[in-house]
Amino acid sequence: MEDKIRTFFNSNFSEAVIKEDDFRQQQSFYIKPEFLVEICEALLDDDDLDVKFLSDITSLDWLGHEEEKNGRFEVIYNLYSLSHHYRFFIKVRLDGKDPKIGSLTDLWAGANWLECEVFDLMGIYFEGHPHLTKILTPEDLEGHPLRKDFPLTWEQPVFNWNKGQPPEVIK
Numbered sequence: 001m002e003d004k005i006r007t008f009f010n011s012n013f014s015e016a017v018i019k020e021d022d023f024r025q026q027q028s029f030y031i032k033p034e035f036l037v038e039i040c041e042a043l044l045d046d047d048d049l050d051v052k053f054l055s056d057i058t059s060l061d062w063l064g065h066e067e068e069k070n071g072r073f074e075v076i077y078n079l080y081s082l083s084h085h086y087r088f089f090i091k092v093r094l095d096g097k098d099p100k101i102g103s104l105t106d107l108w109a110g111a112n113w114l115e116c117e118v119f120d121l122m123g124i125y126f127e128g129h130p131h132l133t134k135i136l137t138p139e140d141l142e143g144h145p146l147r148k149d150f151p152l153t154w155e156q157p158v159f160n161w162n163k164g165q166p167p168e169v170i171k
Contacts, residue, residue: 001086002027004049013039021091028089036077036092037102043079044107053080054104055087057114059122063096063148072096073124077104094124103129121146 016035056078071093103126104111123144
């Protein structure tokens with residue numbers, strides 16, 4: 001399956017691939033951000049590869065590391081072929097000033113929550129997302145807690161979704 005995925009990228013999107021990486025037997029393709037949605041559409045349409053499952057979306061902040069020269073943020077898409085039992089990754093590097101990438105919610109409904117999580121915790125904007133909103137941090141929290149430049153504090157955030165309601169009495 002590794003060769004099939006490589007052939008797919010080399011045949012259809014050679015101009016989009018920056019590099020291929022194989023770390024600990026995990027195949028990854030670093031691609032140019034503007035090709036993400038098009039590549040994922042093509043993967044979904046390819047019945048031979050059968051890449052129908054988006055397992056996860058996560059991100060890294062390379063601030064202060066030598067890798068930052070390639071883009072401060074890295075968005076990682078964990079894709080899986082159910083019939084071939086094969087996992088691989090698409091990785092996209094983004095600028096630190098205005099990190100934006102196309103949304104995959106039109107292709108995978110499960111991308112909805114995953115993109116909101118990355119937006120909330122890392123501040124990466126997903127263009128075309130139907131309702132990009134905070135889902136894990138308080139509305140009044142400024143900044144994004146997983147960024148390396150987020151200030152460390154010891155103050156417990158107050159979640160006010162039930163503020164003013166009396167606690168339940170346990171009998």
